[in-house]
Amino acid sequence: MFVRRYLIPRLIQYVLVILLGITAVFFIPRLLPNDPVMRTVAELRARGSTLEPGAVDKIIADLTELYGLEGSMGEQYWAFWGRLLRGDLGVSFFQFPTPVLRLITTALPWTLGLLLTTTLLAWGIGNLVGGFAGYYSNRRWSHLLDTVAMVLRPMPYYIFAFALLLLFAYVVRWFPVSGGATLGRQPSLSWAFVQDVLWHSFLPAFSIFILGTAVWFQTMKLVVQNVNGESFVFYAKLSGVQESKIVSRYVIRNALLPQITGLGLSLGLIFSGALITEIVFSYPGLGTLLYNAIITGDYNLIMGITVFSIVAITTAVLIVDLLYPFFDPRIRYM
Amino acid sequence: MRRTWRGVVGLLLLAALMLAGCAAAEEAAEPAAEEAAAAPAEELPTSGLGDLPRNETLIADILTGRVGSPTNFNEWVGWKWRDRGMQNLANEPLWSVDFATGEIIPGLAAGDPDYNEDFTALTIPLRQGVTWSDGQPFTAADVVFTVETLMAHEGFNANSFFVENVASVSAVDDATVAFELKISNSRFHTTFLDRWGATWIMPKHLWETVEDPVNFEFNPFVGTGPYKLHSFDPSGFWTIWEKRADWDKSPTGMLFGEPKPRYVVFQYFANEGAKILAQLTHAADVVNVSSDGLKAVLAQSDSSRAYQLEFPYVVNNDPAQTGLTFNTARAPYDNREVRWALLLAIDIAEYMGLAVDGTGALSPVHIPSLSNYPRDFIAPMESWLQEFTLDLGNGETFKPYDPDAPQRIVEYARGRGNEISDDPAVQDQAFGLGWYKYAPDVAEKLLVKNGFSRDGNGNWLLPDGSPWKLSCLSGTDVATGHPARNCAAAVQAWKKFGVDATAYPSEASANLNAIGDFDVSGNWPAQEPWGAGPDLYRVLNYWNSEYVKPLGDTTNGHPSRWSTPEMDAVIEKLRNTDPTDSQATIDVGIEGLKLAVTEMPGIPTYGYVGFITWDQTYWTNWPGAENPYTQPYTHWGPFKYMTPFLEPTGAP
Numbered sequence: 001m002f003v004r005r006y007l008i009p010r011l012i013q014y015v016l017v018i019l020l021g022i023t024a025v026f027f028i029p030r031l032l033p034n035d036p037v038m039r040t041v042a043e044l045r046a047r048g049s050t051l052e053p054g055a056v057d058k059i060i061a062d063l064t065e066l067y068g069l070e071g072s073m074g075e076q077y078w079a080f081w082g083r084l085l086r087g088d089l090g091v092s093f094f095q096f097p098t099p100v101l102r103l104i105t106t107a108l109p110w111t112l113g114l115l116l117t118t119t120l121l122a123w124g125i126g127n128l129v130g131g132f133a134g135y136y137s138n139r140r141w142s143h144l145l146d147t148v149a150m151v152l153r154p155m156p157y158y159i160f161a162f163a164l165l166l167l168f169a170y171v172v173r174w175f176p177v178s179g180g181a182t183l184g185r186q187p188s189l190s191w192a193f194v195q196d197v198l199w200h201s202f203l204p205a206f207s208i209f210i211l212g213t214a215v216w217f218q219t220m221k222l223v224v225q226n227v228n229g230e231s232f233v234f235y236a237k238l239s240g241v242q243e244s245k246i247v248s249r250y251v252i253r254n255a256l257l258p259q260i261t262g263l264g265l266s267l268g269l270i271f272s273g274a275l276i277t278e279i280v281f282s283y284p285g286l287g288t289l290l291y292n293a294i295i296t297g298d299y300n301l302i303m304g305i306t307v308f309s310i311v312a313i314t315t316a317v318l319i320v321d322l323l324y325p326f327f328d329p330r331i332r333y334m
Numbered sequence: 335m336r337r338t339w340r341g342v343v344g345l346l347l348l349a350a351l352m353l354a355g356c357a358a359a360e361e362a363a364e365p366a367a368e369e370a371a372a373a374p375a376e377e378l379p380t381s382g383l384g385d386l387p388r389n390e391t392l393i394a395d396i397l398t399g400r401v402g403s404p405t406n407f408n409e410w411v412g413w414k415w416r417d418r419g420m421q422n423l424a425n426e427p428l429w430s431v432d433f434a435t436g437e438i439i440p441g442l443a444a445g446d447p448d449y450n451e452d453f454t455a456l457t458i459p460l461r462q463g464v465t466w467s468d469g470q471p472f473t474a475a476d477v478v479f480t481v482e483t484l485m486a487h488e489g490f491n492a493n494s495f496f497v498e499n500v501a502s503v504s505a506v507d508d509a510t511v512a513f514e515l516k517i518s519n520s521r522f523h524t525t526f527l528d529r530w531g532a533t534w535i536m537p538k539h540l541w542e543t544v545e546d547p548v549n550f551e552f553n554p555f556v557g558t559g560p561y562k563l564h565s566f567d568p569s570g571f572w573t574i575w576e577k578r579a580d581w582d583k584s585p586t587g588m589l590f591g592e593p594k595p596r597y598v599v600f601q602y603f604a605n606e607g608a609k610i611l612a613q614l615t616h617a618a619d620v621v622n623v624s625s626d627g628l629k630a631v632l633a634q635s636d637s638s639r640a641y642q643l644e645f646p647y648v649v650n651n652d653p654a655q656t657g658l659t660f661n662t663a664r665a666p667y668d669n670r671e672v673r674w675a676l677l678l679a680i681d682i683a684e685y686m687g688l689a690v691d692g693t694g695a696l697s698p699v700h701i702p703s704l705s706n707y708p709r710d711f712i713a714p715m716e717s718w719l720q721e722f723t724l725d726l727g728n729g730e731t732f733k734p735y736d737p738d739a740p741q742r743i744v745e746y747a748r749g750r751g752n753e754i755s756d757d758p759a760v761q762d763q764a765f766g767l768g769w770y771k772y773a774p775d776v777a778e779k780l781l782v783k784n785g786f787s788r789d790g791n792g793n794w795l796l797p798d799g800s801p802w803k804l805s806c807l808s809g810t811d812v813a814t815g816h817p818a819r820n821c822a823a824a825v826q827a828w829k830k831f832g833v834d835a836t837a838y839p840s841e842a843s844a845n846l847n848a849i850g851d852f853d854v855s856g857n858w859p860a861q862e863p864w865g866a867g868p869d870l871y872r873v874l875n876y877w878n879s880e881y882v883k884p885l886g887d888t889t890n891g892h893p894s895r896w897s898t899p900e901m902d903a904v905i906e907k908l909r910n911t912d913p914t915d916s917q918a919t920i921d922v923g924i925e926g927l928k929l930a931v932t933e934m935p936g937i938p939t940y941g942y943v944g945f946i947t948w949d950q951t952y953w954t955n956w957p958g959a960e961n962p963y964t965q966p967y968t969h970w971g972p973f974k975y976m977t978p979f980l981e982p983t984g985a986p
Contacts (some may be wrong), residue, residue: 033842058494095402096412262946282604284569
């Protein structure tokens with residue numbers, strides 16, 4: 001029953017969402033007025049290069065062929081699936097002929113390192129502290145934390161990030177102004193490089209962590225306060241169940257359900273990068289790669305990054321769906 | 335007190351820049367605080383340079399942004415962020431344009447090209463004794479190999495140009511290369527003339543064994559410039575170049591001596607605030623900023639300077655003429671009198687204030703007022719400009735030229751509290767020689783003559799009675815983008831005149847310009863000139879009727895889609911004029927400029943204004959306006975010719 005009514009529909013949904021998502025991502029950029037061939041020609045022209053006007057038609061034809069943009073939209077679509085199923089995401093148009101996969105795999109470790117760590121830390125700490133603050137909502141420390149979170153949460157991220165940058169990189173100069181590592185240092189697995197990356201990552205990570213923690217804290221606190229008012233918690237207290245058991249098994253466990261869904265979605269979104277963080281801190285990652293791909297009409301790169309993102313988000317949602325029965329036994333008996 | 339006030343203003347500017355730029359998702363800057371105002375600008379911080387000695391290293395930002403393909407140095411295919419040091423340090427072209435001195439500098443070439451009488455053959459003398467950065471000699475065989483390789487593979491940017499032009503190429507000897515052309519082309523050699531890009535020469539010994547040259551990454555880059563590749567960031571944030579031990583085997587070394595910086599770093603900053611902070615902490619010697627960024631740096635730093643030491647501070651000798659382009663294939667902009675009416679509706683003093691705070695040099699013609707152009711073209715045209723007359727109908731005429739227009743900019747700038755020299759030569763250089771009168775009454779007569787009318791609210795109606803709506807297309811980079819600045823100023827002027835004008839910033843502006851989907855565009859009103867020398871072929875040829883395409887198709891010529899048989903005749907005449915015959919070339923160029931002024935397919939406004947700041951903590955003797963020994967940018971090719979003249983301060 002569980003397999004037929006719960007598992008199989010979700011697996012079908014998983015495959016369908018990926019198929020439809022990737023199809024949409026194939027067609028939507030092609031409807032934009034940004035044409036990658038023209039963008040390349042315009043870039044060559046705009047930068048003062050001598051493009052003999054009479055040669056432009058031929059250049060456009062050559063680039064169209066090189067970029068694999070010949071043929072109808074349908075032909076390109078089937079060719080795209082053929083390549084994708086072979087694991088080939090094609091080459092970037094604007095960064096021709098660099099393979100899209102190489103661009104993504106160069107940027108991904110920076111994004112994963114930054115966002116995976118900060119997302120998990122913020123989720124864990126925000127929910128833990130928020131859970132207790134919600135259960136003990138009448139305590140002074142709970143009010144204090146709530147006030148801090150209320151100040152932090154509405155603050156636009158870029159203002160918070162710039163404030164950190166100004167304070168710690170310019171006024172007291174504890175951290176670097178920009179970059180993911182020291183100028184001239186090549187990526188390696190040495191401890192020196194890891195230290196260097198950690199030093200450079202501190203401000204971007206701290207900015208994401210603090211605001212992320214405030215968000216998880218507030219949502220968890222509210223959910224816990226709601227659950228705390230449920231009759232089953234009331235009866236547990238009346239029945240003399242140990243308070244620590246009530247907090248962990250009755251309240252926080254139930255309150256965690258929406259938070260787990262939120263975590264799944266947040267983890268999936270990691271693959272879209274953190275554009276503003278990357279811009280404020282001049283940090284390498286997928287965000288600026290995707291942004292530049294969009295403004296240059298680099299279809300292949302847009303598709304490459306969003307394929308990763310679509311698969312990641314749908315997989316995260318599927319995993320959350322599959323984990324739900326462990327947290328919520330009602331689903332097992334559906 | 336004044337210093338403190340400037341500091342606070344600077345920090346506020348910094349704050350505004352960072353926030354505004356972040357919202358725009360590309361350019362930004364950085365905020366304010368009283369503590370920051372008191373931050374020790376004189377403190378020498380850690381350079382964050384790893385093993386490189388800071389006082390032997392010059393750090394500049396990459397103008398074109400983060401390098402998207404950091405491992406790929408194959409400049410001959412697509413776009414490769416050549417200002418990461420390839421064109422400006424490691425490569426030597428045959429010739430380079432230096433727009434500050436107005437000279438053409440022979441790099442790998444030893445002199446001018448020598449054409450035959452009908453321009454179907456030429457020989458080029460090459461500099462002897464040059465070696466590639468890997469020690470191999472540079473010879474005519476490299477040039478022959480390059481041209482033959484480019485002709486053999488369609489993926490190269492220059493493939494079609496060489497296929498269409500070259501019948502054969504051969505090495506006469508190691509120091510002479512000869513071309514036989516398929517068609518007469520008196521400007522064939524300019525494909526090798528570096529003006530922010532050119533056809534570069536490949537080292538034959540490295541490329542001849544490559545099976546797929548289009549996809550060859552050419553990593554590490556090997557060139558004939560005075561620097562060689564040291565290292566680069568796989569994420570595209572920086573590239574480091576090191577001075578060659580045999581720098582004297584490069585044309586730069588032979589012409590100008592030993593470059594001073596041992597290392598040069600080109601670094602990407604994702605927002606303007608980071609650039610500014612880097613300069614304030616002496617971690618970036620040269621940064622390209624916005625106008626507000628320039629003010630912020632100058633207000634905050636004791637060690638930074640701008641191109642000009644006094645107002646207007648900016649680089650005003652960049653060889654690009656900014657302005658507005660009409661889509662002459664779309665009504666009513668297909669009517670020259672409508673175009674002139676829109677020009678006369680502009681109060682240039684107000685316009686310049688809005689666009690660039692009065693910092694640009696005006697030009698009444700379609701080339702900028704810089705280098706040799708005022709002397710060779712604009713000044714000789716003045717009497718013609720003063721006599722140039724518009725027919726307003728009913729026997730009424732109007733002479734639109736105003737030689738005193740720059741004075742109105744001077745007054746504007748003085749009104750803003752800036753000190754301007756009374757020296758006419760200084761004013762001419764900073765603000766130009768003349769422009770056009772502000773004459774909305776005349777503009778009205780021209781429009782009425784062509785069937786336009788006003789509605790009850792004073793707004794203009796088209797000849798068919800419908801409201802006149804006009805949009806001005808530009809890119810989205812308002813901070814440093816002159817198309818957006820020109821559009822913003824023009825829209826204000828035309829609204830005031832009664833036209834329903836709006837600015838239309840779009841990320842797709844390049845494409846929309848090319849297919850002609852616009853009314854007016856902030857695109858350059860004419861193709862940029864070389865920036866030096868007497869030849870305007872590059873400007874005029876883009877108005878050739880053979881390149882004009884119907885709306886909807888990508889045009890090969892200028893986006894205005896304007897052409898006339900008269901201009902075609904001038905272009906043909908120029909093609910048959912020896913480009914080394916200066917006076918003849920200038921005379922034909924002036925003929926072309928007169929046609930462009932008469933028809934006004936685009937409105938030339940001010941010459942491109944660049945905003946750069948130089949930190950003088952580690953390096954001095956920058957080529958500022960008081961000593962313009964070469965062009966001032968680190969992203970242009972002749973930056974390598976600047977390096978021997980820079981002086982280290984010896985700061986720790």
